Amino acid sequence: MICTACxxxxxxxxxxxxxxxxxxxxxxxxxxxxxxxxxxxxxxxxTVDVDKAIDEALELLKSSKKPAIYGLDTSTVEAQRLAIKIARKLGCFIDDNSSFCLGDFVEMILRKEVPTTTLDDVRDYAYVIIYWGANVYQSLPRHMSKYTYYPRGAKRNRGYDEDRYLVVVDVRKSDIAKLAKKNAKFIKVERDLELVESFIMAAEGKAPKHIEVVEILREMKKSELNVLFGGLGLKYGLGDTKILAEMINKVNSYAPLAFLPAGFHSNMRGFNETLFEDVGFVNKFSFAENRSDQRFAFTELLKEEAIDCAVIVGTDPVASLPFDISRKLAKIKTIVIDPKDTVTAKLADVVIPSAYSGIESGGTMVRSDGVRVKLEPLEKAEIDDVYILKRILEGL
Amino acid sequence: MLRLTKFMKFEAEIVVARDSFDSSAIYLHPEFAKKCGIKEGDVVSVEAKRAVKLKVKLSNSAPENGGIIPNSIFASFLTDFENFKRFKARIEVTDEKESTIEEIIEALKSNEK
Amino acid sequence: MPLTPMEIYKLLPKTNCKKCGEQTCMSFAFKLINREKKLEDCKPLFEEKKYEIQLKKLQEMLKPLEKATETGLIVNEALCNGCGNCIVVCPVHVEKDPRGAGVGKGPTIADPIYRIENGKLIVLNMHACRRYGKSRILCVVCRENCPTDAISFLEG
Structure with missing residues (x-):
């Protein structure tokens, strides 16, 4: 089966x-x-039956003036397409966790602002592997063993200590930083921007503040593929992705460096790609204004009290968002579609139980590198995200 | 037994991590815990924007001058959006029980509608 | 913590009495760790009262030996995250399962040394480990690439 845990x-x-x-x-x-x-x-x-819950959800949506759809990062591409159709029909907001996660990184890739690669090519060809602000041991436990540092690949068949060069950048000595031993570097950064600037300077042939960067670039020169995995630490450390794109492109004028995001839920990239194919933006989109804006991020909509109803699919914002935002969420009408009885579900006006994608329901998901994967579920539930969202779309 | 550290508050640096840790615990750095006289299994009150009570576990990957709180409703309860991943908190040992999800839902509801 | 022969030696009688069949107490210490000798083989330790405290310490010290496999391996399940680094780096796996564990997948051979079961590392076939048997090599590649020290060996 395909594991949909991350x-x-x-x-x-x-x-x-x-x-x-x-x-x-x-x-x-x-x-x-x-x-x-x-x-x-x-x-x-x-407690009601599913039909009643769906009817009630439809009522709430019909009477809402400013609804939003949020989540969908563990739903299939098929379900995501339906949710986008619903948002279009309602002329409402749609957003997912990526607006405060790695959506910016995925957007950078989909807009072709930086070179990218696949995990399979990383395994087969990559030499310098940089993890920046991503402790994948916890977030994506098998990332290093299955795809990046440890596996032997077509052109990298001599094992990690000879055929790979590992760089870990983090604010703390993370789990994976402990693995940076031979032919490797751990760079502890306080300010990510300083290191970004160091890469730019070194690529331009100037002496950088972080002098170890010179050696890393020299190593990169040895290979036709090197990769930078950006995690949440880098995204929050920098705030703005422009300078990161500039850095990656500057480095590429000296030695090849591809970029990939490292983190997030099973199909967050799927959401970004599905919305991008349709409207040209990866998240925080308003069908009323037909554009994306920071103000349309779900958290901003809540903060500014810009919505009166939310459909929350397969995510638990009350558990993961700051308390002040959750408090605002508690004030509006909420419809939760989720297999799990989440904290958000405990507060919701309407709860429609769904199925776990990949375990009880099939479909397509997009891996963090953009490769599409067909799920191989163990069971086939009658009521899943697709069924529920289809009913809602038809009922509107 | 009376413990001196019981009446002392310690400033700690907290990192919120999206980890597969137990979500109702705080993972202190062993050195930091030792310095503060906090033991594994103690319940501590962690006070930032609000306060929660969490069980103490130890982890070497925690920041040296503080701890990790897994990304959970407890971490959310303590933070605001500006200090979402990293913040400073005051920590003290308490005799009270750990906070529960239900308590936090109650706190949310108390401001509802 | 790996157990060293030196630590054991310090607590032995250090008389080189040869009653255990070894030439020196130091070589007895080595054999203890390799589990080729038992503590009971050191007769004076049990017979003479002056070694009582040392005996207790030694028994305590050698306790982990019971938990360890014949290769001296101890897996602390509580620390294991199932990342599989150990499985993929293992030179035996790379050689015997080049299209499976060698390229990062779960083992595809019938008798791998390690496998991840229910999210945790399981020792399936330590006989294939390079540390096993007479002409063993003290390989520590799996331990070195475990970020949480879930893997340890009694000796180095």
Whole structure:
């Protein structure tokens, strides 16, 4: 089966004699505990049947003046397309977690502002592998063993200590920083911008503040493919991606460097790509104004009290957003579509239980590098995101 | 046993990590915990914008002068949007029980509508 | 913490009495770690009262040996995240399973040394480990690439 616990979408996971094989701890929890803590159809706290919950959701949406659709990062591309259709029909806002996660990085790639690659090519050809602000040991546990540093690849068959050069950049000595030993570097940064500027300066042949960058560039020169994985730490450390794109392109004038995002939920990149194909933006989009804007990010909409109703699909904003934002969310009408009884569901006006994509429901997801993966679910639930969203689309 | 550290508050640097850690705990750096006289299994009150009570675990990957709180409703409860990933908090050992998700939902609802 | 022969030697009688069949107490210490000898083989340690405290310490010190495999390996499951670094770097896996573990996938051979089961590292076939048997090599590649020190060996 395909593991949908994170954006690695590992394809070698299977179940044998009741044991989950090859999945990491995160994957195992995802696959083995999907039957626990399930959502039940509810309307304002009272249990109802699914039809009633969908009807009630339709009522809320019809009476809403300024609705928003949010989440969808663990839903399939097929479900994401339906949600976009609903947003278009309602002329409303649509956004996902990527607006405060790595959406900017994906947008940079989809707009072809920086060179990119696939994880398969990284495994086969990449020499210098930079992790910047991403402790993948926790967020994407098998990233290094399955795709980047450790596997032997077509042109990288002598093992990590000879055929790879690892660079870890972080504010702390993270788990993966401990792996940067031989033929490797750990750079502890306080200000990410300083290191970005150092790369630019070194590529221009000037002496940078972070002198180790010179050696890293020299190593890059040895290979036709090197890769930079940007994580949340880099995104938050920099704030603006413009300077990062400038850095990557400057480095490319000296030695090849491809860029990939490292982090996020199973199909966050899928959301970015699906929306981008349709409207030319990756997230925080308003169908009323037909444009994307920082003000249309779900968190901003809540902060500014710009919406009166939200459809929340497969995400738990109350658990992950700052409390002041959650407080605003508690004030508006909320419809939660989720397999899990999340904290947000506990507060919602309407809860429509769905199925776990990849376990109980099939479809397509997009790996963090843009490769499309067809899911191989264990079961086939009747009611999943696609079913629910289709009913809502038809009911409007 | 009376513990001196019980009445002392320590300034700690907190990193919020999207980790597969136990979400209702704070992971202190062993050195920092030692300095503050906090032991694994203690319950500490962590006070930033608001305060939550969390069980203490130890982790070497925590910042040397503080700890990690996994990205969860407890981390959210403490933060505002400007200090979403990293913030300073005051930590002290408490005899009270750990905070529950229900308590935080109640806090949310109390301001509802 | 890896256990060293030196630490054990310090607590032995250090008389080189040869009652255990070894020439020196130091070589007895080596054999203890390799589990080729048992602590009980050191007769004076048990017979003479003056070694009582040392004996207790030694018994405590050698406890992890019971948990370890014949290759001296101890896996701390609580620390393991199932990342699979150990599986992919293992030179034996690379050689025997070049299209599976060698390229980053879960092992595709029937008897890998390691496998991830239910999100945790499981030792399936330590006989294939380079540390096993008479002509062993003290390979530590898996341990070196575990970010949380979930893997340890009794010796180095």
């Amino acid at each position: 954006s690695c979408l590992c394809d070698d996971v299977f179940i044998e004699d009741g044991k989950v094989l090859n999945a990491c701890k995160r994957g195992f929890e995802h696959i083995s505990k999907f039957k626990e803590n399930r959502a039940i159809p509810r309307v304002r706290g009272g």
